[in-house]
Amino acid sequence: xxxxxxxxxxxxxxxxxxxxxxxxxxxxxxxxxxxxxxxxxxxxxxxxxxxxxxxxxxxxxxxxxxxxxxxxxxxxxxxxxxxxxxxxxxxxxxxxxxxxxxxxxxxxxxxxxxxxxxxxxxxxxxxxxxxxxxxxxxxxxxxxxxxxxxxxxxxxxxxxxxxxxxxxxxxxxxxxxxxxxxxxxxxxxxxxxxxxxxxxxxxxxxxxxxxxxxxxxxxxxxxxxxxxxxxxxxxxxxxxxxxxxxxxxxxxxxxxxxxxxxxxxxxxxxxxxxxxxxxxxxxxxxxxxxxxxxxxxxxxxxxxxxxxxxxxxxxxxxxxxxxxxxxxxxxxxxxxxxxxxxxxxxxxxxxxxxxxxxxxxxxxxxxxxxxxxxxxxxxxxxxxxxxxxxxxxxxxxxxxxxxxxxxxxxxxxxxxxxxxxxxxxxxxxxxxxxxxxxxxxxxxxxxxxxxxxxxxxxxxxxxxxxxxxxxxxxxxxxxxxxxxxxxxxxxxxxxxxxxxxxxxxxxxxxxxxxxxxxxxxxxxxxxxxxxxxxxxxxxxxxxxxxxxxxxxxxxxxxxxxxxxxxxxxxxxxxxxxxxxxxxxxxxxxxxxxxxxxxxxxxxxxxxxxxxxxxxxxxxxxxxxxxxxxxxxxxxxxxxxxxxxxxxxxxxxxxxxxxxxxxxxxxxxxxxxxxxxxxxxxxxxxxxxxxxxxxxxx
Amino acid sequence: xxxxxxxxxxxxxxxxxxxxxxxxxxxxxxxxxxxxxxxxxxxxxxxxxxxxxxxxxxxxx
Numbered sequence: 001x002x003x004x005x006x007x008x009x010x011x012x013x014x015x016x017x018x019x020x021x022x023x024x025x026x027x028x029x030x031x032x033x034x035x036x037x038x039x040x041x042x043x044x045x046x047x048x049x050x051x052x053x054x055x056x057x058x059x060x061x062x063x064x065x066x067x068x069x070x071x072x073x074x075x076x077x078x079x080x081x082x083x084x085x086x087x088x089x090x091x092x093x094x095x096x097x098x099x100x101x102x103x104x105x106x107x108x109x110x111x112x113x114x115x116x117x118x119x120x121x122x123x124x125x126x127x128x129x130x131x132x133x134x135x136x137x138x139x140x141x142x143x144x145x146x147x148x149x150x151x152x153x154x155x156x157x158x159x160x161x162x163x164x165x166x167x168x169x170x171x172x173x174x175x176x177x178x179x180x181x182x183x184x185x186x187x188x189x190x191x192x193x194x195x196x197x198x199x200x201x202x203x204x205x206x207x208x209x210x211x212x213x214x215x216x217x218x219x220x221x222x223x224x225x226x227x228x229x230x231x232x233x234x235x236x237x238x239x240x241x242x243x244x245x246x247x248x249x250x251x252x253x254x255x256x257x258x259x260x261x262x263x264x265x266x267x268x269x270x271x272x273x274x275x276x277x278x279x280x281x282x283x284x285x286x287x288x289x290x291x292x293x294x295x296x297x298x299x300x301x302x303x304x305x306x307x308x309x310x311x312x313x314x315x316x317x318x319x320x321x322x323x324x325x326x327x328x329x330x331x332x333x334x335x336x337x338x339x340x341x342x343x344x345x346x347x348x349x350x351x352x353x354x355x356x357x358x359x360x361x362x363x364x365x366x367x368x369x370x371x372x373x374x375x376x377x378x379x380x381x382x383x384x385x386x387x388x389x390x391x392x393x394x395x396x397x398x399x400x401x402x403x404x405x406x407x408x409x410x411x412x413x414x415x416x417x418x419x420x421x422x423x424x425x426x427x428x429x430x431x432x433x434x435x436x437x438x439x440x441x442x443x444x445x446x447x448x449x450x451x452x453x454x455x456x457x458x459x460x461x462x463x464x465x466x467x468x469x470x471x472x473x474x475x476x477x478x479x480x481x482x483x484x485x486x487x488x489x490x491x492x493x494x495x496x497x498x499x500x501x502x503x504x505x506x507x508x509x510x511x512x513x514x515x516x517x518x519x520x521x522x523x524x525x526x527x528x529x530x531x532x533x534x535x536x537x538x539x540x541x542x543x544x545x546x547x548x549x550x551x552x553x554x555x556x557x558x559x560x561x562x563x564x565x566x567x568x569x570x571x572x573x574x575x576x577x578x579x580x581x582x583x584x585x586x587x588x589x590x591x592x593x594x595x596x597x598x599x600x601x602x603x604x605x606x607x608x609x610x611x612x613x614x615x616x617x618x619x620x621x622x623x624x625x626x627x628x629x630x631x632x633x634x635x636x637x638x639x640x641x642x643x644x645x646x647x648x649x650x651x652x653x654x655x656x657x658x659x660x661x662x663x664x665x666x667x668x669x670x671x672x673x674x675x676x677x678x679x680x681x682x683x684x685x686x687x688x689x690x691x692x693x694x695x696x697x
Numbered sequence: 698x699x700x701x702x703x704x705x706x707x708x709x710x711x712x713x714x715x716x717x718x719x720x721x722x723x724x725x726x727x728x729x730x731x732x733x734x735x736x737x738x739x740x741x742x743x744x745x746x747x748x749x750x751x752x753x754x755x756x757x758x
Contacts, residue, residue, distance in 0.1 A: 085721070085724040085725075085728065086749060087749070092711070094708065095708070095711050095712055098712040099712070218743070219740075219743075219744075223718075223739050223740040223742075223743040223744075224714075224715075224717060224718050224739060224742070224743035224746070225715065226713045226714050226715040227709070227710065227713055227715045230713070280747060280748070280751045281744070281747050284751065285747055285750075285751065289713075494751070498752070514752075
C-alpha cells in the first residue's frame, strides 16, 4: 500500500508575493494594534493571522527544518522501518495531517481566548499569533522531530532517556495532574452551559443514546462503516437540537431536564465513570467520530460565516481589567493572559500527540514540518476565530454572560449596575431579550466561555445563514461544544486510568493489566474521584470555579510544554546544535517566567481574589467571626480546604518545572563540558527505500 | 464520477478510516498471504482495530 511519499510543496512563491504578504500582514496587525476607539472589522484579524502563519511557516519553519533539525528525506522513518500495517504505517502527509489535527484540536482553543477577552482583544490576539509561530508550532515540530528520530517514542520515555529517571517520573506525574485538572474544568464549562436550561441539558443528554446507537450500528449492523454511521449520527444530533427546543416548551418534560450546578456535576461524574469502564465501542469511539466531524464542520462554517458577514469587533483593544481587577478571573495581563490562553498559542498537551501516534505514520521525515508546524498553525487560527466570536458581542453582554454571580451579584439588576459602572452599557431588558431569543431563561453568570461563544456563534451564523433560527443556532453551538468536551472527559479519563494502572503495575503487577476488571474499576474510580472532586467544588464555589480552575489548568498545560521544550533543548545540545539552542530555550524561558510568576501570585498574592492562601485565610476569618450564615457557612470549610489543595497543586507544578529546568541545565552542562550524562538516544541512520531520488551505490 | 471527485472521496475515506478494512486486506495480501492463515473478517478486524486505536493518548484539550 504505497499511499505515500507525498508530493513536495509547490515551489516557493515569488519573492514579490512574499513581500506583499509581509506588507499586508504588517498593515493588518498595525491596524489591530493601534486602533483606538473606532470600530474595527473582524476581517483584519483573519488577514493578520493568515499572513503571520504563512510567513512563520514559509520562513521560520523552513529554517528549523533545514538548519536546526536538518530533516533528511533519505532517512527511513519509524513507519518505514517498523511497518507492521497497524501502528507503524507510512501514510500520505495529508492523511497524517488530518489525523494529527483531529487529535490536537480540542475545546481548549475555543475557551481560553473567550475568557482572555476580558483584557480586550489585543493582548490575547498578539499572544496567540506570536506564541504560536515562535512557541507552540516549534514545540509540536520539535517533539515530532525528536520522536521520529527515536523510533516514535513517547514524551515520557524520551524524558527518561535524555534527562534521566527524575525527568521521566516528573513528566508522568505532570501529565496525570494536568488530565485531572483539565477534565474538571471542562466539565465545569458544560455544567455552566446546562444549569437550569432544559433545552441545553436535554440536547446534551441526547448525545449519549445517539452515540450508543451509532456504536451498536458500527459494531453489529455495518462493522467499520465510519462514514455511514457518522452521517446517521450527525442527522440525529441535529434532530436532538430541535428536539431540545420541543422539550423546553413541554410543561412536564422540561422539569425532568432542569437542574442546578451541583446535581449536573454529579451526573457528569456518574457518566464519566460509566464511559470509562464501558467498552470503548459502545460509547467512546462513536462519540469520538461524531465530535470530530462536528468540530471540523462547525469550525469551517464559523470561518466561512466570519468571512461572509465580516462582523464588527465591539470589544475595546484593552480594557481596564489589564490591571488585574477582572471579573472573570483575577490577575494582571502579565502573566495571566499567557496562562489563560494555553491551547491556541502553546499547548504542552500537543507534545503527547506529536510523540504518540503521529510519528509512527510519517512516510518521510520532511513531512514533520508540514504536520508539526502546520497543524498547530491551523489550531491557532481556531483560537483567533474564538477570539473574534467573543469580541463581536457587546462588551456589556460579554461581561454579563461571563461574570460569576459571586463577583457581580446574583440579582440581574445588581449585575447590570455593576457592569454599567465599568462603562460597559447593558440593560436587564437587553439580557432578557437576548436570553429569550436564545431560548434560555437567563444568560447571566454562565461563566466558562461556552455560552458566550455560543451567543457569538449564533449571532454570526444567523446573520450569515438566515436569522430565523437564533435559538437553534445557540443550542447547536452548545451541543457541539458539549459533545467534544464530553469526548475529552471520556478519553482523558481513560488515558489517566492507563497511566495510573501503569504506575500501580510497578507495585502490584496485576494492577498493571489494562483489562483486569478490578484494576479497571479501581483506577477509573480514582481518576473520576479526582476530577469529580474539583468539578463539584467548582459548582458550589460562589466565584464560579472557573476563576480558580482555569489558571491551574493553564499553568499545568504550560508546564507540560516546558517539559517538552526541556527534552528538546537537551537533544539539541547533545547533538552538537548548541548554536541553535535558542530555538527551544526562547519559548522555554518565556514559559518558565510566565508559569513561575503566575504560580507565585496564585500562591502568595495578598489579594484574596487572586491568591489561594489569602482567599482561604479571608474565608476562615469570616467563618470565625460569624459573618457567614446558612449555606455559605456550611460550604466555607470545603472551600477553605479546596483553596489550600489548589495552593498545594500550584506549588507542586512550580517545583516540578524548576526541578526539570535544573535537570536540563545539569545535563546540558555535563554534555558541553564532557562530564558523564545520559547519551543521545537517536536511532541510527537507515537509508529510506521510499524516496525515489535515493541513489544506490 | 469524475477522477477528481473519486480522489477526494478516497481521501475522505482514508482520513475517516472508512476504508481501513480494504487497506488491511491489501496489506494482508502483499505481506501475509503466504503464511497460510486466512485474513480476519470485517467484524473481527474492526473489533481488533478499535481496541488497538484506543490504547493511548488520542485526544487533546
